Amino acid sequence: MIVKMLSARGPFGRWLPETAAVAALLLFPSAFALIGGTADMADRILIWGIFGLGFDILFGFTGLLSFGQAAFFGSGGFMTAYVLIAGYTQSALVALAIGTVFAAILGGIIGALSLRRSGIYFAMLTLAFGEMFYFLDISPLKQFTGGENGLAGVPPTHIGIGSWFVELHTPESMYWVIAVLFLMGFWLARRIVNSSFGAVLLSIRENEERAGTLGHDIQKYKLTAFVIAAAYAGVAGSLFGLFQGYMPPDGFYLETSGQLVVQTIMGGAGTLVGPTVGALIWIYLRTALQQLPLVGPVWKMVLGIIFVLIVTLFRRGICGGIALLWRRMAGTRMASTRSVQVMAAATPADSAPRTRSSLSGKVILEAKDLTKRYGGLTAVDKVSFEVVEGEIRALIGPNGAGKTTFFNMLAGTIPPTSGEMFFRGERITSASSTAICQRGLVKSFQINQLFSGLTVWDNVRIPAIARIYGKFHPSMLRDAGGSGELNALIAQSLAAVHLSERAHTPARELAYGEKRRLEIGLALATKPSTLLLDEPTAGMSPSERQDTIRLLKSIAAGVTIVIVEHDMDVVFGLADRITVLFNGRKIADGTPDAIKADAGVRAAYLGNPVQR
Amino acid sequence: MNWSLLWAQLFNGLTLGALLVLVAMGLTIIFGALGVINFAHGAFYMIGAYAGYVGYNQTHSFIVAVTAGSVALLLVGVVIERGLIRYYYRRPHEDQILVTFGMGIVLVEAVRAWFGGISQRLPVPTWGTGAVNLGFLYYPTYRIEVLGIVAATLIVLYVVLYRTRLGLIVRAGIEDQLMVNILGINVTRTFLVVFGLGSMAAGFAGVINAPIVTVVPDMGTLVLVQSFVVVVIGGVGSFWGALVGGLIAGEIISLTAMVQPAYSEVMLFAAMALVLILRPQGLFGVQGR
Numbered sequence: 001m002i003v004k005m006l007s008a009r010g011p012f013g014r015w016l017p018e019t020a021a022v023a024a025l026l027l028f029p030s031a032f033a034l035i036g037g038t039a040d041m042a043d044r045i046l047i048w049g050i051f052g053l054g055f056d057i058l059f060g061f062t063g064l065l066s067f068g069q070a071a072f073f074g075s076g077g078f079m080t081a082y083v084l085i086a087g088y089t090q091s092a093l094v095a096l097a098i099g100t101v102f103a104a105i106l107g108g109i110i111g112a113l114s115l116r117r118s119g120i121y122f123a124m125l126t127l128a129f130g131e132m133f134y135f136l137d138i139s140p141l142k143q144f145t146g147g148e149n150g151l152a153g154v155p156p157t158h159i160g161i162g163s164w165f166v167e168l169h170t171p172e173s174m175y176w177v178i179a180v181l182f183l184m185g186f187w188l189a190r191r192i193v194n195s196s197f198g199a200v201l202l203s204i205r206e207n208e209e210r211a212g213t214l215g216h217d218i219q220k221y222k223l224t225a226f227v228i229a230a231a232y233a234g235v236a237g238s239l240f241g242l243f244q245g246y247m248p249p250d251g252f253y254l255e256t257s258g259q260l261v262v263q264t265i266m267g268g269a270g271t272l273v274g275p276t277v278g279a280l281i282w283i284y285l286r287t288a289l290q291q292l293p294l295v296g297p298v299w300k301m302v303l304g305i306i307f308v309l310i311v312t313l314f315r316r317g318i319c320g321g322i323a324l325l326w327r328r329m330a331g332t333r334m335a336s337t338r339s340v341q342v343m344a345a346a347t348p349a350d351s352a353p354r355t356r357s358s359l360s361g362k363v364i365l366e367a368k369d370l371t372k373r374y375g376g377l378t379a380v381d382k383v384s385f386e387v388v389e390g391e392i393r394a395l396i397g398p399n400g401a402g403k404t405t406f407f408n409m410l411a412g413t414i415p416p417t418s419g420e421m422f423f424r425g426e427r428i429t430s431a432s433s434t435a436i437c438q439r440g441l442v443k444s445f446q447i448n449q450l451f452s453g454l455t456v457w458d459n460v461r462i463p464a465i466a467r468i469y470g471k472f473h474p475s476m477l478r479d480a481g482g483s484g485e486l487n488a489l490i491a492q493s494l495a496a497v498h499l500s501e502r503a504h505t506p507a508r509e510l511a512y513g514e515k516r517r518l519e520i521g522l523a524l525a526t527k528p529s530t531l532l533l534d535e536p537t538a539g540m541s542p543s544e545r546q547d548t549i550r551l552l553k554s555i556a557a558g559v560t561i562v563i564v565e566h567d568m569d570v571v572f573g574l575a576d577r578i579t580v581l582f583n584g585r586k587i588a589d590g591t592p593d594a595i596k597a598d599a600g601v602r603a604a605y606l607g608n609p610v611q612r
Numbered sequence: 613m614n615w616s617l618l619w620a621q622l623f624n625g626l627t628l629g630a631l632l633v634l635v636a637m638g639l640t641i642i643f644g645a646l647g648v649i650n651f652a653h654g655a656f657y658m659i660g661a662y663a664g665y666v667g668y669n670q671t672h673s674f675i676v677a678v679t680a681g682s683v684a685l686l687l688v689g690v691v692i693e694r695g696l697i698r699y700y701y702r703r704p705h706e707d708q709i710l711v712t713f714g715m716g717i718v719l720v721e722a723v724r725a726w727f728g729g730i731s732q733r734l735p736v737p738t739w740g741t742g743a744v745n746l747g748f749l750y751y752p753t754y755r756i757e758v759l760g761i762v763a764a765t766l767i768v769l770y771v772v773l774y775r776t777r778l779g780l781i782v783r784a785g786i787e788d789q790l791m792v793n794i795l796g797i798n799v800t801r802t803f804l805v806v807f808g809l810g811s812m813a814a815g816f817a818g819v820i821n822a823p824i825v826t827v828v829p830d831m832g833t834l835v836l837v838q839s840f841v842v843v844v845i846g847g848v849g850s851f852w853g854a855l856v857g858g859l860i861a862g863e864i865i866s867l868t869a870m871v872q873p874a875y876s877e878v879m880l881f882a883a884m885a886l887v888l889i890l891r892p893q894g895l896f897g898v899q900g901r
Contacts, residue, residue, distance in 0.1 A: 065706045067713075116892040120649045120705050121848070124840040125888070131837045254833055258713065287766060299722035311707060312699065406676040407751035476756050503701040 008276040021186050021273075029172075037284060037595050038040050039171035045279045046178045047239050048263060052275020053182075053189045054232020055260055061193055062225040063205030065123045067257050068603045071110060074137060074251030076103035076234025081247040082144055087571065092159040092168065092242055098229050099238035105280040107230020118208070127254065154241055163595030175245050180275075181199045181239065185232060189272050192228065193478040196465045196486070200473075201225055203462040206451035213413060213449075215437035215466030215526055224474055246439060255527045262307045265414030268317030277318055305356075339570040364389040364560050365410070365530055367442065370419035372405050379405040381584040382419065384520035387530070392552075392561045396568075400603060401581040404446060404522040407534055410562075412436040412445035423530070438471050440529035446538055448519045452508040456518060459507050461526040493525035496555060513544045517551070530560040536569055549573050572596075619749040621870045622863070627755045629862020630762035631821050635835055636771060636842040636854040638813030644759075644849040645782040645806040648697060648708045652716035654836025656811050660685050660818025661827045662723055667736045674737030678819045685815025686808050688719075693807040716832075724829040733821035758820055765816065766855065772809075773851060782806060841866070841884045847897025856895060 032042050032587040051073060058064050080099030089095055115123040137145045145151060158165045159177050166173050193200050200221050201212040212218045241247035250256060259282065260275070267278030280301060289299035310317065316324060328355065351388075365387040372380040380456065387393050395403050408414045410421060412433035420429050423441050434443075442463075451459050465473065468486050496499045497517040502510065507518060516536065523531055537545045549570055552561065554576075565571050571592075578595045580588040582604040586597055595601055639653050650656075659682040667673075669682030700708045740754030773779035782801050818832075825831060840859060846857025863870060864883050870874035887894065 063706070063756045065709060113888050116888045117844075120643075120709065123706075123709050124649065124844060126886075128837055128840050128844070128884060131834075132878060135877040135881075138880060142874075174643065254837075257718070261710070262712070296720060301725060304714055304717035304721055308696070308711060308718060310709045311714055312696070315707065344771055489682060607828075 004370065005473040007209030017190060018183070018187055021089035021183060021285045028179075029175060034283070036288070039175055041283050041287060043171050043174050043178055043243055045235050045276065045283050046175070046182045047243065048260070048279035048283070049273075050178075050182050050185050050239065051233055051236035051260055052267070052279065053185045053266055053272060054229035054276055056265055056272050057189060057192060058225050058229035059261075059264060060272075060274070061198065061205060062201040062222060063208075064222060064225065065121055065261070066114075066126040066226075066229070067254070067261065068110065068114070068126030068133075069128045069260050070130075070252050070254065070256035071104040071133035071228065071262075072107055072230040073237035073240070073256055074133060074249075075106050076100055077241040077247045077251045078137070078145050078151060079103070079234075080238035081154045081241040084154050084157065084242075085151060088157075092157045092158070092517055096242070096273050097234065099233040103229040103234025104227050107227045107233075108223070111226030111230070115222050115226065117220060128259070129252060130252075130257050134249070134254070136192075136248055137169030137252045145247075145249070148249055150246060150250075151241070152246045153601060154245045156245060156249065157242070159242075166289065171243070175587060178239055178243070181235065187271065188558060189232075193272070195476045195477045195478055196461075196469060196483075197221070197224075197474055199458065199461055200465060202454060202458070207372070207449055208443075208452050210451070210522075211442065213411065214380060214463040215434055215439060215442075215520060216462070216470055217434055217471040220472040227584075228408075248440060251440065252431060254263075262303070265315075265317055266307065268320030268323070271317070271323055274317050274319040334404075343481045349556055355478040362389045363387065364424055365562070366422040367410065368420040370406065370409055370420075371417045372402075372409060373417045374416065378584050380409070380416075380581075383581065383584075383586045384419075385579050385586065385589065387560060387562055389529075389560055392556055392563065392574050392575040394571045395562060395564045395581065396571055397581035398577060400583075401583040403581055404534060405583065407443060407562075407564055411441065411532055413443070427536075434471055437466070437526055437528075440527070441532070442523045442526045442530075442533060443526040443532035444520050444523040446534040446535065448515050450507045450515060450518055450522070453506065455504050455506055456494065456510070457503040458522075460490045460493050460521055460525045461486070463522050464493065467496055467525065467527045469610035489525060489527070493521050496524055497521035497551065513540055513547075516540060516544075516548070520551075522554075524555065529561060530562065531555070533561060533563040533565075535564055535566065537565065545570060616749055618752065619746075622882065623749070623751050623755065623901045624860065625866035627758050627824070627862070628866060630658055630759055631817050631858075632835070632838055632842050632861050633855050633858030634765065634817040634820075635664055636839040636846070636858050637766070637816075637851070638810040639812070640771070640843055640846075640851075640854050641782060642807055642847055643809035643843075644783040646701065646803050647705075647889075648700065648712070649705075649769040650810070651713040651836070652692075653712075653721060653814050653839065654832030655716040655811075656685055656688065656718040656814035656832070657818040657821075657835050658827075658829060658832035659688060659719060659723060660726060661822040661831060662732075662817030662818075662875075663797045663815065664819030664822050665732050665827055666843075668734055674740075677734065677822075678816070678884050681822075682812050683820030685818075686812045688815075689808040689811025690804060692811075693804050696804070696813035697807065699754065699798075716836075718828050727829070727849075728830060731828045733755040734819070736823040747824060754823060758824070761820060765813075770851065771814070778805060798821070838880065839879055844884050844894060845887050847894025849899060850894070850896040852895055853894055853896030891900070 012303070028040060029042055051069070051074065055066070055069055058066060070609055076099040079102040080095045083089055083098055083125065084095045110129050114122055114129060117125060118254055124609050139146050157168055158167045168178055169172050191200070191563070199209065200216050203216070203366060204221060209219055231375070237251055240251065261280050263278030264275040265278070267276065268274030285303060286299055289295050289302055295302060295540065309312070314321065363386045365487060366385070368384050369382040370384070371378065371382050383406060385393070395406070397403055405414070409416045412428065412431055412435070416429065422428065423436065424437055428436050451462065462509050464486055468483070468489060469475070491500070494503055497520055499514060499517055499521060502514060505513065510518060520536055540548060545567060555561070563574065575592055577590060578592055579586060580595060587600050587604060588598045590598070625841070635653065635657055639650060643649050663684035664677035668677035692740035696711060696715065700711055702832055736754045740757050742753050743750045744753050744756055773782060842854060842857040842861050845860060846853025846855070860883070864880050865876050868879040
């Protein structure tokens with residue numbers, strides 16, 4: 001009963017995290033005092049918690065591991081301290097806002113540079129740029145930042161509007177200011193991760209490349225996440241300076257970035273509150289360990305060892321572990337009630353038999369002399385072909401004929417060496433896969449490219465968001481579950497690939513055949529006018545193949561299909577026309593009957609042992 | 613223009629660059645073969661310097677110091693690879709970064725606990741004292757010797773990388789990791805050897821550099837950051853990238869120091885930003901990796 005009421009759709013569920021946060025923040029000072037914590041420590045924990053909210057959006061949700069967050073923490077802090085000391089404003093709130101905006105702008109610049117590389121390079125670049133800010137701080141900008149001395153004498157001030165204000169003299173009064181800002185930050189972060197914007201961030205963490213081929217402008221999403229994290233860092237840094245009355249150069253230390261990473265991992269990445277819990281552990285243990293006689297001098301080594309152990313054995317961190325337990329307890333019940341909703345939302349898929357009259361005779365997709373060379377090897381050699389709107393075109397050929405390379409060029413995932421491509425009359429030769437997908441041409445992959453950590457429903461949600469909201473939709477405050485149009489498209493796509501009942505199963509738990517269908521479902525949810533299917537039945541059992549042929553026939557009612565396939569039953573059962581590639585060249589093009597009778601095709605497949 | 617100052621700074625840049633090349637080479641070899649970027653590499657460099665310091669204090673022989681620094685790091689590398697890193701080959705890159713970063717903290721703090729935070733000195737060896745008259749410049753003998761030592765080490769590394777079976781595997785790994793594994797090469801042993809050698813390069817660089825800088829527990833941080841910049845400028849996994857990138861980095865730092873000391877470090881990052889804008893894969897990097 002309690003579990004049901006507290007579940008995401010229950011009466012308290014919607015605001016449960018915020019309610020819990022308010023309760024925790026109210027109780028925290030007195031509870032923390034019981035174990036020997038001070039108000040000063042509590043303030044620091046919450047400041048690191050705010051810092052961590054932004055970092056978790058960047059790392060926990062988007063998968064971007066930055067070692068340079070100190071740059072924004074320090075910049076925000078110094079800007080806030082500077083405008084107060086220099087007397088540009090007396091209001092702490094205005095100063096804080098200035099510091100935050102400043103940090104966000106720097107985040108935009110550093111993000112744009114660092115995001116030119118991904119993965120490990122990104123981590124290295126952010127670390128390097130973080131150090132750059134440290135050197136800027138201590139040397140060229142010394143007259144503004146005080147160099148190694150930092151900025152002392154941030155005026156004791158008060159925060160508030162009009163006659164309502166709080167004096168910022170003591171850690172105790174400061175606590176409530178920080179707590180309110182933490183709460184606002186938490187609320188905002190939760191809105192962000194639960195919005196369609198947040199869904200796309202998750203898909204980037206799970207499978208960046210696929211999110212791009214499904215029509216999302218990945219770079220813009222990543223940069224936005226980076227700026228958000230920088231803004232949070234700016235708020236935290238500003239509070240840090242205000243709270244101490246002093247902004248030290250430590251704000252820019254690599255240690256600051258490192259401590260943030262360590263705390264986030266300890267507390268649990270991808271949980272939003274994880275970094276705060278991590279900060280609690282770090283700051284409390286630091287104080288406690290320092291008081292012990294033998295361990296005191298090596299407190300940081302002890303925390304380092306704990307960190308290594310957590311990364312190795314308990315990567316989810318504390319909150320991640322708790323969340324997993326919670327889901328296991330509450331999960332089954334929720335899934336059963338929600339799959340009914342999915343079924344109800346799904347309109348029956350168009351199962352009307354395909355009619356020849358849908359063939360308009362208009363060319364929808366055209367390749368002219370498309371060529372791809374890898375060094376001396378020509379994988380695809382001047383292949384031209386035209387696909388007519390509404391037809392099912394099969395692309396066949398022995399292994400190594402260049403089918404997949406040809407497909408990847410059409411879908412924009414690899415650039416052609418020469419030649420041209422047109423889709424619906426527009427040139428798409430140098431367009432990105434994202435742009436091509438947005439125009440209605442999408443590919444499903446030979447090897448499943450799913451968002452394994454997300455549920456089936458959330459998988460399909462990613463392409464649906466791209467179709468309905470476009471390639472970049474930074475609306476972060478609207479709940480992604482809110483839009484009827486979006487949900488209808490998801491439900492329809494799931495129904496079309498017969499996965500409605502599995503909607504709330506994580507993709508990685510699906511059976512192989514189901515994963516294949518989800519792979520097609522992802523492409524379908526972009527509402528393509530032309531679908532490129534790369535061996536949709538690869539690895540399937542004969543009965544699964546039959547099901548898939550039926551499935552493809554029902555899909556084909558409104559969509560042009562180009563299919564690469566090895567199984568000749570599938571090819572001749574489906575295709576209106578067939579194009580044959582051999583050694584990178586097109587050797588035949590025609591109706592199934594014509595292809596069956598073609599001597600060249602037969603030689604390519606059966607004869608000529610020299611060439612095989 | 614003060615010509616002897618310019619020459620001195622050019623040579624300073626060369627020595628600094630040569631050491632960065634050595635550190636970055638270790639980083640890039642490990643990355644190339646194992647796919648792991650070692651965030652503890654700066655700590656390895658620092659431990660090399662400390663091991664050299666201990667070795668020298670016991671024997672007053674610089675050769676023993678260099679041997680101690682190199683062997684210590686070979687051992688540290690082997691122990692850490694067997695004890696920790698090998699469990700990470702199949703885990704995501706982020707986890708590898710996190711665990712090596714954590715290792716780095718533990719190593720730095722262990723050294724701090726053992727030796728204290730105050731700086732130590734390793735004196736210049738007897739055969740390296742004084743200065744040499746190059747005609748246009750009097751330059752410290754030891755720094756010129758460092759250039760020779762590093763050049764010799766790089767030649768050895770080049771031979772290992774381009775003339776031995778191990779080097780072939782490492783270079784193949786840089787091209788295509790998966791394929792090397794599929795080919796049934798004994799990767800376990802190769803990984804161990806490469807990680808050990810890469811660590812040794814860092815330790816060696818640490819001792820060689822110790823007489824020029826002060827030996828403190830945090831000395832590795834700046835070197836780690838600078839070697840990252842070298843790798844980004846030169847391109848990851850490239851011998852020539854690390855070489856050219858390191859020398860460029862050294863010269864940028866010391867030539868800027870001559871003109872505008874406040875900007876000497878910052879300018880290096882500006883150069884990195886420039887490379888990122890104009891040629892994101894690095895000067896010798898291959899697109900898409």
